[in-house]
Structures are given as structure tokens and as C-alpha cells.
Amino acid sequence: MSRPPDRRTQILATAAELFASRGYHGVSVADLGAACGISGPALYKHFPSKQAVLAEMLVSISEELLQVGTQRAEAAPDPTTAISDLVDWHVDFALRHRPLIVVQDRDWESLPEEARERVRTLQREYVDLWAGQLRLRDPELDLPTARAMAHAAFGLINSTPHSGLLPDPEMHQVLHRMALGALS
Amino acid sequence: MSRPPDRRTQILATAAELFASRGYHGVSVADLGAACGISGPALYKHFPSKQAVLAEMLVSISEELLQVGTQRAEAAPDPTTAISDLVDWHVDFALRHRPLIVVQDRDWESLPEEARERVRTLQREYVDLWAGQLRLRDPELDLPTARAMAHAAFGLINSTPHSGLLPDPEMHQVLHRMALGALS
């Protein structure tokens, strides 16, 4: 709908990188402004608060993960394919948005209450999307175990921003194979 | 050597839990003191700084992981057993020290320079311990890939503090099976 020019998205992208490398509390609004070529309180022309920057980042990625993930799962002909496609999508996302992945599970608790609740809900739905496919493939599996497995798979895939030891295509392949092995 | 009575270890344990749940920067020395039954600056009778508390926590767990891990690997008759034992040890450690695991990969960057370097070195050695066993088991595997795999396995296992969906013994079993599957 709204086409807020450009600064806004620049701020979001810059904030993601700074938050990822120094932590939400380790970045001052002055730092963030400076990294965007403006300085300090000019941020408040675009966001109501520093927390709002974080909130917008985290809510939007949680929404994207869940929405596209749901599409992929629905488009798959059977649970096994669905799981492979979910892994593929998640790996791709994690590799393209390393900083966001880091911020998401590190600075989660610095969110304002409302956004924190929203992110938690979206994440739970995403976990259950995975858990559901796992249980379709293996009806013996109970729900708590399926959820734990989804969580562990996310941990595996999300570890990628911290390592960066391999070029992206190779990394993608390794993570895909390992995740499927873990979920086998 | 030194048997500094008790407060010191109480502070370390309390700090681990507080740092884990609110982040290093989210906990003031007043908070930490209060949680120990003393208040504020009394901490400085036991540690030279807030950073020193963090440093001691993280250095000591990195040392323990590496030292015991090395023992286990050396005691194993073959690489396949070594890998299984390493996984077992790491899962056990992660389940027994959830807060430390969280702090280790969240607040790593708040360490003073010297300690950060030490932790990095220990972690790299630990990664290489795993990578070495993987390459003994499968000589085709190149070193960077083996390292990436070790990293991903840590991500899988270390995800456990964030989920807490299953009782410890079941969780142990699930993580052990998944990690071996991922590394297969």
C-alpha cells in the first residue's frame, strides 16, 4: 500500500546488520543514524522508537517465513516432498538473510510486549507447520516430539550465519542434506 | 587451588541464568546483586568487573567442552564411536547447562578482547576435534565442509534451551538420533 520512499528500508537493512553484529543494546540510535548517513534523532522521522525498528524487522520476517512456508507445503504432492521443500525454503531464507536470523533469536526479548506476542504466535504456527508435515509422514510421531524436531532443525539451519565457512551454494547443499538426515 | 568460599560460584550461577533470560546488557549489576541476596557494588569484592563475570563463565565452559570432548574422542575405538560419544557428551552438556549455552552464543561479543580471543581459540579447537573425527570416518570429506557440518550439529544440539518441549531423557534421545542422522 504505502510507498514510503527509501530511507525507511535503508534503515531497516542497516539496523539488521548492526544489531546482528553488536546486539540490539550494543547499537545506539546515534550509531544507527550515522551508518545511514544521517545522524541521531533523524530516525524518529521514520520510526516512533528504536524498539519499533526491531519490531518491524522481526514481525515481517516471521510473517514471510510462515506465509511462503505454508504455500510450499500446500503445493507439495506428499509429506516427504513437503518436508524437503520446507527445508529448501528455510535454508534459502537463512542464507539470504543472515543478519535477520541472528537478530531474531538473539534480540527477541528486547521487543515491546505486543510485537513479542505476535512474533511468538507466528513462530509457533511455523513450528506446527513443520510438525504437521512430520506427523503426516510418520503417524507414530507424537506432537511434542515433532515440535522438538522442528525446533532442532531450525537450530541446525540457523547456525549458518555464525559459520560462513563455505560459499553459499555448497553451504545450501550441506545444510539441506544434513537437515533431511536429521529429520529422517 | 584457590577455594574462594561460595558467593563467587553463586554469583556465576545466578549471572548465567539472568544473562540467559534477559541478555548481558539487560542485566544491571544491581539486578545481579539483588538476585544473590546482596546488593549492587558488593559484586566488586568478588570480581573486578561485570565483564569479568561473563568472561569467567564463558572461558570455563569452553575449556570443559574441549577437554572432556578430547578425552571422549581419544577413548573411542573408532571414528564412528567417537562421533557418537561426542554427540552424547555435547547433548548432555547442553541439557545440563542450558543457560550457559544461551549466553555463549548470544553474548559472546560483550566479552573483553582477551577473553573473546581465548574463547574463539577454544571453540575453533573444539570444532576441529569434531571435524577431525568426521574426516577420519569419511576421508573424502574436505576440511571446510567438515567444519561446517560440526557447526551445524552444534546449532542443532544447542537449540535445546530455546525449546524445552520434552523431558530431558526424551530430548536427549531425540537430539542424539537427529545429530547422528545429520552427520551420517
Next chain:
DNA sequence: CCGTCAGGTTAGCGATCATTAACCTGCGGG
């Protein structure tokens, strides 16, 4: 022309924090 308003600027306020200073207290050894 001129008013407005988006998007900047700098100065400053109030809170919070890590750390230091100065002081108190109880206890064990000589």
C-alpha cells in the same frame, strides 16, 4: 510568491548504568 510539510539539524533532558569512594561490622589470631 508563499505556505506547508517532509526530512533534516543541534541542544538538552532525564534515566540508567558501571564503577569508585568512604564507611561499617564481625571475627579469628597474636
Next chain:
DNA sequence: CCCGCAGGTTAATGATCGCTAACCTGACGG
């Protein structure tokens, strides 16, 4: 008896931070 010190206390300091206020400027529609 008293000294010294381990382990507390409260008060103060200086830095940093998020955010607000007040002001500037240039583009643009009428």
C-alpha cells in the same frame, strides 16, 4: 584486647542513551 581484613553497606560520579524540542531548509502545489 585489639588489629586487620573479608565482605558488606550507601552515596556519588561520569558516561551513555533514548527521546523531545526547537529550529532550519528546500521542493512544490495553488
